Amino acid sequence: MKRARKPSESRRPKLVTHLSGSDWVALRRFSPDLAAPRPSLVHDHASAVLYLEGSATFWMQGLYTLGPGDLLLVPPGAQHYAVSASGARALGISLSLSRVPAAARDSLAAAFDGVRRGACASRRLGREACKSLERLFLDLERELASASAVRDVAVDAYVSLVSVAILRARDGLEAANRTPSSPLVARALELVHRRASSGISLRDVAAHLARSPAHVASLVKDATGETVVGWITRARMSECRRLLGSTDESIEAVAARCGFASPSHFHRAFKRAHGVAPGAWRRAHRSS
Template sequence: MDLLTVEPGCIARYEGAMPSEPRQPSWEPGSSARRDFEQGRMPIWAGRLHVHPRAGRATSVHAYAVVMLVTRGESKMRHAGDLVVRAGDVHLIPPGDAHGAGASNAEGWGVAFHPDVLGEDGGAGSRLGPLLRVRKGCHPVLRPTLPQRRRLARWMRLLAAEVARNEPGHEEAARSLLRLVLIELERMTAAQGGTSEPPSLGLSRKALTYIETHCLEPLSLAQVAKALGRSSAHVAGVVRQETGRTVGEWILECRMSEARRRLRGTDERVDIIAERVGYADVTHFIRQFRRVHGVTPAAWRRKATAGGP
């Protein structure tokens, strides 16, 4: 039985037999696995993760979610304020949340995933609950009990091994293990309350939540601003400042995420998918998809369903 223990000095280690595992896909910038993941062809990444500090006060923003269980060291992070993540902690980064690392020697298990991989069955939104609560103001660092750490580490290690495989059924197995990770996080956060945050950061997060909910409908900056009770200029400025992207770019990302889900998981024609993700003109959809992914929807579908991770 695998055990995760935190020893004096904040070092986490495993006890018990470790089965042989396939080589994990690299998360290093420029690696083929990271490129495939960021373009949506690889919907889930999992593996060992090392936190590298970025120069100056640089921050990162991405359209996918990240969960990290720190097993060794600590990291000074900027995420809804300054915080320290230590061995045994779990750091949750929702899509669109600005974050950055300062001094760091942290390492651990990491999972990154595109929310569309969860599909529509069983309430994908509810499984994202812990991450969505961070978006609403809950603290992004969880401090699980030892049994919770053990379970989470096991699910993440098995998920990393599954993602690295290219065997029949590996994608469904990976999705099932991801659900177990999210269920464990839900249990950790069940009794956690919210925290206050700067009004501008709250506005940015509210804008992203509204966009995610309504992106498949006709949607514009003016509509987002009206729903939030602010001017278009104010919402545009805050979202751009906090995330590095425009409201229009986030609308496009949410639509492309749903398009990828349908391309990967259904046999719907491209023109049908275009209509369902908010495009009346299939040519415009194909042009937008190609601008984001570098290939047409049909070519992306062929590569994504060709048997790779």
């Protein structure tokens, strides 16, 4: 699996931490509907995410298509981003590996290190294993919120049990769907995400990858269920919404910055995607 290229200084991935102070473990809930790729992130901790509902596409050294029962491991320092999500609901644990109870620490660190070195980052759990891990996550969440005198002991115990579940998933269960053509598809989506506002086209993406437009179009469609043009439109519209909602730039300036040939072209494309004109969308979201 081809590794991510080092981003330029202007595109350096955002460093994110969910742990602070004396905390070394945290539980997170995810429920995204994502229409365009999010910026690249790098965590300073290890994360394990259990998908419970819906579907998601995730890029980390390759493209992963994830659904109910899939467990995803994200090592510390691994560049990654969410490409898309539809009705996705997930539970995730973030933890400092150096603080994991000693009995599980080395094995768990080795599992995350294996992913960092190129091993498949996802595993598909059976129904009972998925339910069991979900219960452990929820029990751990309750203990983390507790003021009990034995909170720290209970947290250590639950983290140990979660670690065992992760290790069992790594060692014996079916790998989730990582697209065989993921290096090329990931490079295509990365380019689209980076240059969507510059008027990039399918032909530009194909030229960058030294492949024919038809070949790239087929690969991306088969891997993600969306066309290259569709991904370009999603990414451009995401930037349009950001500029309309967070700046006072004119509609004409937003159109130009997002790569549209004219304000009228932008107006038609935006209304087709959102059902309202850009100005109406801005007024509604500024007043809400």
